[in-house]
Amino acid sequence: MAAAYGCAVSSSPTLRYEHGTLVLLDQRLLPGARRELRCTTAAEAAEAIRSMAVRGAPAIGVAAAHGVAVAGRAAAVAGGGPSEVRGAAEDACALLETARPTAVNLAGAIHRMRLALMRDAGLISGAEVAAVLEAEAAELERFEVDACAAMGRHGAELLGDNARVLVHCNAGSLATPGIGTALAPIYEAHARGTLDVVFVDETRPRLQGSRLTAYELGEAGIPHLVIVDSLAATLMLHGAVDAVLVGADRIAANGDVANKVGTYALAVACAHHGLPFYVVAPTTTVDPACETGADIPIEERDPAEVLEIAGERVAPALTRALNPAFDVTPASLVTALVTERGVASPVTSSTIEGLVRR
């Protein structure tokens, strides 16, 4: 068990585990304010995920894993033995796994933490069990950091020179512990000098594009322009876009992709204009238990996210709204799936299996 007590493993501004505490950059306040949220219980970590203080499929998964470690470490510090620490960790798993339904990385991370608990059943102290949990969460985080870098390299190969790329939502360093999923090839292309400009969908209703993607691209000095989501198709018509890159919250075995609402409309527009539509996601986002996209649970969020602006009602009092946070894009509309292990194209059950099983 290499992990020392409360080891910190990352320099991600998005999340880090530090001496029994999960420290998150509160993304609800960006870009206006940079405030850290310190979670010292699994319940706090679950609430941070639920309220979207931390968001993005890989970041949610890693935060949840650390959230289990937080609970285990607290039980050990309180003098708990192996069974108390295991119990606290199991309670944390149960609490965290239901925080949000769509991103499979959350379920995957919890599954991984449960396997770690089972694997190390012979440990004799609570502190040892807590250290196992910390090491496991740290390993998941390292995996995701490396996966981001690899996706960046694979994805950048697909983009040509002077690439003009359109992105939706935020799938960058704020959505992962690394350089992102869909934004990773953009960072890589920028470093290689092959990027021209990034069109950033504002991404209603929560504006992850104009708030978060614009923030991190601005920090990185990458040229970008924000647009309303509904302008994307027109930019394609005018020949202003070379490719669309999006992340994913869950990918079914057949390659259907659940991602932020609005993703499907972009895929349709790409098909209409003959443009490549790339999904960039680590293999941890593939869920073999979902045969097709129809099996993916889609989170319905509070209609107030649509009907209110800055806490003020804009729609009439009796008007209702639909507010699914995600949509599902059929595999047939995805030009290529870029993972840390390489690129699947066309996107089919067998090309995906080829990557995941490798």
Add this chain to the structure above:
Amino acid sequence: MAAAYGCAVSSSPTLRYEHGTLVLLDQRLLPGARRELRCTTAAEAAEAIRSMAVRGAPAIGVAAAHGVAVAGRAAAVAGGGPSEVRGAAEDACALLETARPTAVNLAGAIHRMRLALMRDAGLISGAEVAAVLEAEAAELERFEVDACAAMGRHGAELLGDNARVLVHCNAGSLATPGIGTALAPIYEAHARGTLDVVFVDETRPRLQGSRLTAYELGEAGIPHLVIVDSLAATLMLHGAVDAVLVGADRIAANGDVANKVGTYALAVACAHHGLPFYVVAPTTTVDPACETGADIPIEERDPAEVLEIAGERVAPALTRALNPAFDVTPASLVTALVTERGVASPVTSSTIEGLVRR
């Protein structure tokens, strides 16, 4: 000259001409507050159009016509003779015609007022000239009111039973002096008992859907659900939408349609899903001087409309945005054009000419 001094001709809540004053419902405050704006000069009318206190192509046209009448009447009341009143009206035309660039109804209304001034060159008193202008504006308003009703009847014929219709922006009673363009068939279908539900695109950046369309559908007791613009394609994929109805700000001679940004994306999505995409607009929206959509001037509005929410900056300080208020949909994606004179389908130069020249 039938028109009496300061005659009022309409019962529209959106706009009315009343004793030398143009009275507008200030749509920037809806649905939160119903406040009237009283324009007693052409400059005030132009500013109301520019700031979108009144908006919607037919409403802009009628408001501009009344704005010219306001100026003429004021000059007459001030004791001006025919040439003073004509001069004031010509100045008003010059001021009003540039208030917004895309809706051709504005240019068309001003052209009409100028023709009226030329036609009645033999009048001997300022009051007579002012009355001519008032009558001309009133006649345009009556035309648009009747056109709305006719579009409602023609459009409702295209919708089946239990129609589930998706609309974008606001093309209803708030956008016209009548029952609307794209909303007219919806009001008519509702009256006939053939309407199921209306999906209302919120319509970023100015939210004419969630603010205005939801408001007037709610007032009329018509079932509706607001969605973010980017959800529309997914509703189509799920078979929840039977048809899309939109208005238009300018229609080129070949049938290309300029309308609120986001319209083109809906047309593409309809094509992908094999759904009818109907444009509903009076023949006053056709501009024979524009051969194709490429000739239509597209208004670029303040990027702050995208980058700020309720006056607060949401995007980073250095981030820029594109904010065209309109886009152009090629005629080939328009299933039918519904006008007050009937339906053009397919939409081509010759089917449009057939309606306009009739």
